[in-house]
Amino acid sequence: MSPYGRKNAPRIVIAGAGIGGLTTALSLHAAGLDDVLIVEACPNLRAVGAGINLQPAAVRELTELGLAQALDDVAVATARLEYHHRYGGLIWSEPRGRAAGYNWPQYSVHRADLQDILLSAVRDRLGPEALVTGGRLIRYEQDRERDRDQGRPTVRAYVADRPGPLSCDLLIGADGINSAVRATMYPDEGPPLGNGICMWRGVTEGPPFLDGRTMVIIGCNARVKAVAYPVSRPGKGGRCLLNWVVESRTADGLGVDDARTADWDRAVPPEEVLAHLDGWRSEFLDLHGIIAAAPRIGRYPMIDRDPLPAWTDGRVVLLGDAAHPLYPTGSNGASQAVVDARVLAYELAHHGIDEALARYEADRRPQTTRLLDAHRRLEPDPVLRQVEALAPDGFLDIRHVLPEDRLDGIKSCTRQVTGVDATALNARSSWSVAV
DSSP states (O other): OOTTTTTTOOOEEEEOOSHHHHHHHHHHHHTTOOOEEEEOSOSSOOOOOOEEEEOHHHHHHHHHTTOHHHHHHHOEEEOEEEEEOTTSOEEEEEEOGGGGTOSSOEEEEEHHHHHHHHHHHHHHHHOGGGEEOSOOEEEEEEOHHHHHHTTOOOEEEEETTOSSOEEESEEEEOOOTTOHHHHHHSTTOOSOEEEEEEEEEEEEEEOOOTTSSEEEEEOOSSSEEEEEEESSOOOGGGOEEEEEEEEEEOTTOOOHHHHHTOOTTOBOOHHHHHTTOTTOOOSSOOHHHHHHTOSOOEEEEEEEOOOOSOSEETTEEEOGGGTOOOOGGGSOHHHHHHHHHHHHHHHHHHSOHHHHHHHHHHHHHHHHHHHHHHHHHHSSOHHHHHHHHHOTTOOSOGGGTSOHHHHHHHHHHHHHHHOSOHHHHHHSOOOOOOO
């Protein structure tokens, strides 16, 4: 039971209706904290984005929020991760999700489908009035001691084009990598950091490959890499949605200026991507064909931010990409936002706000700092570069290139960026709250 009781529950404002913000609202509601308002800058929440992965740690939390069936209806339970040479040879294969010993699956899902599941649940459980769209939070202020002594809400959140601020007891910044909450907390931080890698992303309808449940990473040099995986099960005609990403570190790679002005809606022609894949071939996946057939291709910089010394400022706290944006190389950004949301709600249900925020940060900030470092070190993976150096023209059997014990380094890398092993996750007690 919440320490506040229903009548004294704090007023909570969440900036951002992305995966982190919506999961936070659902987690707070499940913990008995119902006085929640989500403020979202986008005037019309629409189906956008491409495929993402939900690691078992996140799937466990969404399952405990009662969303398991809704997820399973639209997602693919990923069974394997495979690394392939750009000329087709299999370098490494490992099980994922339940096949790797977790009690919960790993899911590959279209971001828009996950967003729809979370949004529908928020509207059903908290009511449509819990979400305000077209409200871009621009800054916050707080008079900590005076307002607390007089029993008034301590935070004032200012929203663009709104005549007065929103008053609340707690402001949660879940407003993404360009967070206005973070910028208010750290006004001198500057723009996100680009690493010189450009990414092209798209979703194409096509035939499933391999077993229809495998994520593949193709191209083992330090310059170009492709990732592909299904985000839907086959429908009529046996076709499914295939999410794909091509990454290239080139002389004109995106830098700090591009990171500052990243245009998430910019579309480019397929030829711009295909130029980086000249000569690539694969027996199981027509990568060139799915790129050429993509209805839309986006071009983005690979960006993140340095770890922060603190996520909390009085009664204001950061969550998800606002707190710890990660490179997408570990397929873990959305999952960590889900875990953040559940830990924060659990602590708020059991402690006063100040202690809850301190406990949340003490738990999550060191973990995500380690993950951020692991994501940065993953690219380019030294084992894959070694394969490229030894077999630039490809191979028939990877054992003729490197012994198996040398390939274990790939497994070590993937374990570091998922953040938790199966035994630890399966044994951990639940963050659900009885109310």
